[in-house]
Amino acid sequence: MIDISILLQIVWTGFAASTYAILFAVAFSLVVKVVKVWNFAQAGMMALSFYVMYAAHNKFGIALLPSVGIGLVATIAANVFMDRYGLQILRNRNSPSLTFFIFTLVVSEFLAYLLAMIFGTEPVALKPNIMSGVNIVHGIVISNWDIEAVCVTFTLLIALYIFMTRTQDGQFMAAVSDNPELSRLYGINVTRSYVITFAMTGVLITAGMYLFGTRASIIPNTPLQMMLFAVIATLLGGMGKIFNSAVAAVGLSLIQGLSIFVIPSQWQGLILYVFLFITILFFPQGVSLQKFKQLISLPKKQSAAH
Amino acid sequence: MEYFISLAVLVGIYITLSSSFNLIIGFGGLVSIAHPIFFALGAYTTGLLAIHFQTHPMLAVLAGGGVAFLSSMMLSLPSLRISGDYLMITSIGFQLGLLEVIKHLSVTGGASGLGNIPNIVEGSSRSTLFALVSCAVAAVVVLAIRWLLNGPYGRVIAAMRDDELAFAALGRNAMMIKLSLFAIGSGFAGIAGGIYAYYYQYISPDQFEILQSAMLLTMVVVGGMGSQLGPVVGTILLLLLPQAIGFLNLPPSVMAPLQGVIYTSLVLVFLFWRPQGLIAPGQRQSAKEA
Numbered sequence: 084m085i086d087i088s089i090l091l092q093i094v095w096t097g098f099a100a101s102t103y104a105i106l107f108a109v110a111f112s113l114v115v116k117v118v119k120v121w122n123f124a125q126a127g128m129m130a131l132s133f134y135v136m137y138a139a140h141n142k143f144g145i146a147l148l149p150s151v152g153i154g155l156v157a158t159i160a161a162n163v164f165m166d167r168y169g170l171q172i173l174r175n176r177n178s179p180s181l182t183f184f185i186f187t188l189v190v191s192e193f194l195a196y197l198l199a200m201i202f203g204t205e206p207v208a209l210k211p212n213i214m215s216g217v218n219i220v221h222g223i224v225i226s227n228w229d230i231e232a233v234c235v236t237f238t239l240l241i242a243l244y245i246f247m248t249r250t251q252d253g254q255f256m257a258a259v260s261d262n263p264e265l266s267r268l269y270g271i272n273v274t275r276s277y278v279i280t281f282a283m284t285g286v287l288i289t290a291g292m293y294l295f296g297t298r299a300s301i302i303p304n305t306p307l308q309m310m311l312f313a314v315i316a317t318l319l320g321g322m323g324k325i326f327n328s329a330v331a332a333v334g335l336s337l338i339q340g341l342s343i344f345v346i347p348s349q350w351q352g353l354i355l356y357v358f359l360f361i362t363i364l365f366f367p368q369g370v371s372l373q374k375f376k377q378l379i380s381l382p383k384k385q386s387a388a389h
Numbered sequence: 390m391e392y393f394i395s396l397a398v399l400v401g402i403y404i405t406l407s408s409s410f411n412l413i414i415g416f417g418g419l420v421s422i423a424h425p426i427f428f429a430l431g432a433y434t435t436g437l438l439a440i441h442f443q444t445h446p447m448l449a450v451l452a453g454g455g456v457a458f459l460s461s462m463m464l465s466l467p468s469l470r471i472s473g474d475y476l477m478i479t480s481i482g483f484q485l486g487l488l489e490v491i492k493h494l495s496v497t498g499g500a501s502g503l504g505n506i507p508n509i510v511e512g513s514s515r516s517t518l519f520a521l522v523s524c525a526v527a528a529v530v531v532l533a534i535r536w537l538l539n540g541p542y543g544r545v546i547a548a549m550r551d552d553e554l555a556f557a558a559l560g561r562n563a564m565m566i567k568l569s570l571f572a573i574g575s576g577f578a579g580i581a582g583g584i585y586a587y588y589y590q591y592i593s594p595d596q597f598e599i600l601q602s603a604m605l606l607t608m609v610v611v612g613g614m615g616s617q618l619g620p621v622v623g624t625i626l627l628l629l630l631p632q633a634i635g636f637l638n639l640p641p642s643v644m645a646p647l648q649g650v651i652y653t654s655l656v657l658v659f660l661f662w663r664p665q666g667l668i669a670p671g672q673r674q675s676a677k678e679a
Binding site: 172178180189311359 | 414420422467468474475477478479481482483485486489490493599600603606607610642643645646647649650652653654656657660661664
């Protein structure tokens with residue numbers, strides 16, 4: 084019999100731990116939606132963001148909040164630079180998707196190697212002490228980090244939602260994601276939409292790395308491994324459905340946490356890959372209730388036909 | 390001298406790997422980066438057969454190739470029916486997922502790796518013999534691919550890659566061509582893995598991670614994707630280049646990432662300034678001349 088308080092604790096911890104994963108998934112999904120690129124360079128940008136914050140705070144003694152600001156500026160600059168002087172050239176050449184893939188993957192690795200050369204491969208965290216104060220609410224341990232992470236993530240998601248639905252630039256981005264050629268004909272500055280997309284991705288990445296870096300240590304290669312989670316959440320949420328990918332990230336994180344009741348902890352890492360296969364094979368357009376209903380009703384229809 | 394002979398072993402192994410990878414990605418147009426997992430499956434199969442069953446080295450290496458050949462279908466059968474981007478993502482998941490399994494199985498030595506693979510060549514000429522074998526296998530693989538691509542099967546592959554819809558409209562089975570290309574390329578990678586396991590006598594999962602995929606991709610892109618000799622040139626260049634910075638006597642903590650920076654910078658340079666690679670594919674070259 085499972086103790087309900089243990090179950091609730093696992094659900095809460097899984098939910099809190101999913102916050103940075105949500106930000107990475109939303110950032111990845113945003114680029115897939117607007118720019119139509121599987122941006123594996125996001126892993127490199129995540130590493131860059133973390134190490135700039137780390138260097139500013141731990142090497143130059145700047146307070147944590149201004150360090151986050153410096154990290155944010157560096158990440159946005161690097162993201163926009165990559166789009167203007169990398170992706171834009173490939174777009175102009177009508178390069179195949181393989182070239183985009185190679186480019187983004189290699190940018191990621193270039194940054195990982197460069198950071199390993201500068202900072203070494205010893206795991207480092209943003210704060211010297213990553214322990215956080217805790218509060219007990221109805222028997223559930225809720226750390227101060229959990230509260231901060233949930234607040235930061237939801238504030239950013241609400242801000243993104245308002246930007247996408249209530250501002251002209253957000254609506255232009257939606258138009259560009261739908262049809263860039265037609266958008267251009269209507270006088271929308273497509274390049275500007277791409278730049279804004281990468282700038283917003285920079286904000287999400289920096290916030291995510293701040294949350295992750297105040298909770299755990301990383302090495303330059305860690306973000307590359309974390310990227311797969313964002314990719315699977317994007318696939319599960321459905322291509323171009325930014326907020327669905329956030330929901331998928333929470334779902335994945337909870338399933339990973341709760342799987343401890345069913346499978347040994349050492350095999351928990353495999354769950355992600357199983358999900359990846361199931362998603363791609365059965366739900367390549369993402370998981371939706373309609374799809375589920377179709378799948379459920381199909382055998383009934385077949386038996387009725389017989 | 391021993392150092393350069395060891396390098397020749399590595400060159401042979403990597404030419405086999407990059408040429409077989411080029412067959413899949415460059416000629417088949419199949420966007421998979423899971424090639425190192427087939428290299429790993431070949432290495433682990435050979436290593437386990439050698440340790441537990443004292444199998445004849447030749448049979449063990451061929452078994453490694455066979456396992457890679459068959460297991461490639463685990464990836465290709467379900468995922469080749471979907472488009473390029475999805476195949477790429479599935480291939481990453483397949484590679485990392487299988488490595489995760491290898492890391493947690495006791496029979497494979499877990500994350501700490503599989504050691505005690507028997508030494509099959511004693512004496513001072515060990516490396517020389519391995520260098521000869523690995524280079525000979527590389528030459529056979531390059532020639533086999535050349536023979537495959539220059540014959541009728543090569544024209545079928547080119548037709549499928551250039552216009553799959555038209556290919557299917559002519560009643561051809563593109564799926565079967567893709568499956569066989571994938572399996573042949575993966576089988577060659579498995580054979581390279583077998584030689585690798587016997588030479589180094591130790592293998593671990595982190596030798597077959599995603600960075601290995603990037604290294605192979607670099608060799609193919611720099612040499613010339615879709616060109617028969619491109620990966621050979623790319624491999625030799627990229628394995629010899631780090632030797633040039635070896636004379637700088639930098640500490641290993643700087644040397645390894647510096648090599649990575651050089652590799653990745655080269656790919657970026659080639660992607661933008663010479664996307665066709667050092668040796669352009671024959672077809673595009675002749676089109677240019679025309």
